[in-house]
Amino acid sequence: MEEKCCVIPQKKVLDESYWDSQYKDNTTGWDIGHVSPPMKAYIDSLTNKDLHILIPGCGNTYEAEYLLQQGFHHVTVIDIAPTLVEKLQSKFAGNANIHIVLGDFFTHAGQYDLILEQTFFCALPPTMRPRYVAKMHELLKEDGALAGVLFNRSFDDGPPFGGSQEEYEALFNSAFHRISMQPCEHSIVKRANSELVFECRKNSQVVVHLYSFRGITCNGCMTTVTNKFKEIEGVLNVRMNTDYSEVMIVSESEPDMQKLQDAIAYDAKYQIEKVK
Ligand SMILES: C[S@@+](CC[C@H](N)C(=O)[O-])C[C@H]1O[C@@H](n2cnc3c(N)ncnc32)[C@H](O)[C@@H]1O
Numbered sequence: 001m002e003e004k005c006c007v008i009p010q011k012k013v014l015d016e017s018y019w020d021s022q023y024k025d026n027t028t029g030w031d032i033g034h035v036s037p038p039m040k041a042y043i044d045s046l047t048n049k050d051l052h053i054l055i056p057g058c059g060n061t062y063e064a065e066y067l068l069q070q071g072f073h074h075v076t077v078i079d080i081a082p083t084l085v086e087k088l089q090s091k092f093a094g095n096a097n098i099h100i101v102l103g104d105f106f107t108h109a110g111q112y113d114l115i116l117e118q119t120f121f122c123a124l125p126p127t128m129r130p131r132y133v134a135k136m137h138e139l140l141k142e143d144g145a146l147a148g149v150l151f152n153r154s155f156d157d158g159p160p161f162g163g164s165q166e167e168y169e170a171l172f173n174s175a176f177h178r179i180s181m182q183p184c185e186h187s188i189v190k191r192a193n194s195e196l197v198f199e200c201r202k203n204s205q206v207v208v209h210l211y212s213f214r215g216i217t218c219n220g221c222m223t224t225v226t227n228k229f230k231e232i233e234g235v236l237n238v239r240m241n242t243d244y245s246e247v248m249i250v251s252e253s254e255p256d257m258q259k260l261q262d263a264i265a266y267d268a269k270y271q272i273e274k275v276k
Contacts, residue, residue, distance in 0.1 A: 014125055014159065016104075019081040030119050030160070031059060035066040037186035038149050038197050039118055043067060050074065051113040054139065056105040057120030061088060064098055073097040076112070080104050106131065111141050117148030117198075122160035129171055130239045130248035134210045137175045140202040146176065147199035149184060151191075165196055174237035174250040175208045176200035206236060208250050211260070215269035216244035225270065228263040229255075246275070 022028055035043075043063070049071045055064055058077035067075050078101040079085050085102040092098050101108065105120070106128075115136060124132060136146050154162040165181055172179055177200065184195035216222050222240050226247075229238040234252040241247070249255055257274065264270040 014123070016080045016082070019079075020083050023081050023083040028059070030123075032188055033060075033062070035062040036118055036149065037188060038184050038195065039063045039116065040066060041186050042116075042147055042197070042199075043070060046114075052076070052111070052141075054078070054110065054112040054115045055118070056108070056115065057123055058088075059084065059119070063116060063118055068095065068097055075099070076101060076110065078103055078105055078108055106135055108139065110139055112139055113141055113144050115139060115144070115146045117146060117150065119149070119160065122151050122158070122162065124159075124161070126161050126163075127241045127243045127245065130241050130246055131210060133171055133175050133239070134208045134248050137202055137208040142202065142204040144202045145199055146202070148197070149187075150181075150196050150198060151194060152183065152196045153194040168196070168198070171239055172200055174206055175203060175248075177203045206250050206252060207254055208248060209254065210275040211247050211249065212273045212275050213240065213245060213247050214271040215267065216240070225264055229260065232259050232263060247272070
């Protein structure tokens with residue numbers, strides 16, 4: 001499967017300079033050159049053209065182009081790669097229906113009815129997955145939807161970084177509800193049988209907070225700490241990232257910092273600090 005977008009080893013930081021060099025060097029193996037068929041099918045199912053829609057990590061953004069053709073008029077796209085964004089700004093110059101943002105999705109501010117996911121999640125280091133969920137929750141309006149396509153397979157290295165339905169459902173659980181996720185029927189040939197289409201709704205009854213964490217070095221300790229946090233009243237989901245440096249806590253109200261600290265006080269190495 002020719003999905004590789006990296007010409008630089010995996011350990012390289014996936015920052016602005018990494019992504020910009022992919023566009024400069026034309027090593028954009030992920031770019032299919034047209035609206036992705038599952039995204040087209042999803043967009044075709046939408047009836048409200050007034051939705052405020054965001055496409056993060058938009059790339060050449062054939063999806064936004066299709067949205068505009070269908071009459072959507074509040075489309076925002078964001079990408080971190082300056083070379084790409086400059087090209088998009090000239091392609092869509094004068095079109096008031098699309099707002100093109102150069103920047104990091106994780107510092108973007110806004111409120112959207114719908115966020116479309118198309119090979120952005122898989123482009124991020126897996127350590128950022130809890131952060132991705134927290135940010136999506138923040139950017140959506142009440143009952144807003146996150147929808148799109150996720151890989152249902154693993155890769156030897158990445159990007160792209162793969163995953164499974166079980167992992168994604170556990171990750172989105174509680175921060176999002178009405179989660180529907182199934183094998184994709186409209187994938188392009190080279191992605192056949194390896195994608196999931198999904199839609200989930202922001203759960204506005206919960207708060208989602210992200211904390212930096214220090215002191216964990218193995219999965220066993222991560223499970224113990226996660227379970228301790230889950231025992232705190234009102235906590236609904238706890239997801240620690242893959243290098244144990246961040247933890248997302250979904251709860252009915254903001255967790256008491258002292259309770260979080262008490263839960264890990266059995267090991268002096270452990271330290272937790274609120275990020276957002
Ligand atoms: C694999 S490409 C997918 C592009 C497009 N969605 C597509 O399907 O063709 C990932 C995109 O995410 C962008 N990106 C990566 N990290 C980002 C971040 N933190 N904020 C905004 N864009 C980012 C990259 O510049 C790149 O254009």
